[in-house]
Amino acid sequence: MSEFNHRFEVGLSHALDYTTNFKPKVRRGIYDNILIAQIADKALQIEKIPPWVATAKKEIGTAEVVGAKANPRILEYFKSSKFWGEDDSGGANAWCGSFTAWVMEQHNYTPPKAAYRAKSWINFGTKIKEPIIGAIGIKSRTGGGHVAIILGKSKDGKQYYMLGGNQGDKVCVKTYSKTVWTDWVVPPGFNTKGYTLPVYKGEATKAGKEA
């Protein structure tokens, strides 16, 4: 079953529950159908998640190999960004940009020029002012940047949960203060309508290492 069909069925099931349990006096027939369609649409919007988020999540746990050897998967990330490095560890070979390039490439998006550099992602796709789930965040600070995919926010909205590579030398979800993220982009041609930034309910660790 495709992701869309699955989400549609979930939405429809919510809608049917709603009409059965909470609106028993609603007239059957065309009105029911309209109501069901509206509620199904609402349910679908709540669950809307860009497809690359699942791809990125599957990579959680991919970690650097200490020393001269490298994790072959991280070398694949390097290839996606056209990065020449052979060692995945150390600050000079930070691979957050390469990881993002690999994720985008799985969904047929061409990474920006010099995608191995975090700040290059500012030139990718379309800039958006407020992040939605799956948007690519860029942390532009003097002396070192970072790039990662946003999964959600904290209840008070002050922190963001970011899924990225080279966060503590691995792919993981980490919390960051929202103020450190300077730019947000989505892939070219991606329609953000109906997407929101949900409160994150999964697991994460506090921000520690990156580059």
Next chain:
Amino acid sequence: MLMLSCLNRTSNTKQPIINQIEIDEQTSHQLEGLEIYMRSTDFTGHITNIKINTQKLPDTAPDDSLIEELHTVNAGVIETFVGTPTNKIEFKIITEEGETIQFEKEIIISLCLSNNELSWAGSGSVFPATSLFIQKATKIKNSQPFNASPDFCK
């Protein structure tokens, strides 16, 4: 006829040749990276005698436990390819706590300039100080005009 066709196929799979040296795909990307960095940053030089001093930065956002480190790097400059010629430089790299910063004995590095301070330009801004890369850097240095991207180092 067959021989000719084989020769053509072989030549199509080869990478660009610089000064008659055949290079692999990775090196080709790295040379391209050198050109991108040289044309986009404020300083590129061949440096040596690299010394790194690391210190923890004050925690400005205690709510997210983000602890950063400042690596201050001092080095001698053998040759300046881009920027004001000098014989020594100091630049800063900021990483989150625990990231190791190590360089080879001699490297080519591109750096950004902001408020009269040189700083790390990003992943891929360090290149080997081999004759191939020094030649390429010299060639780029002598080619004009430079169309530097003003946003690159922001």
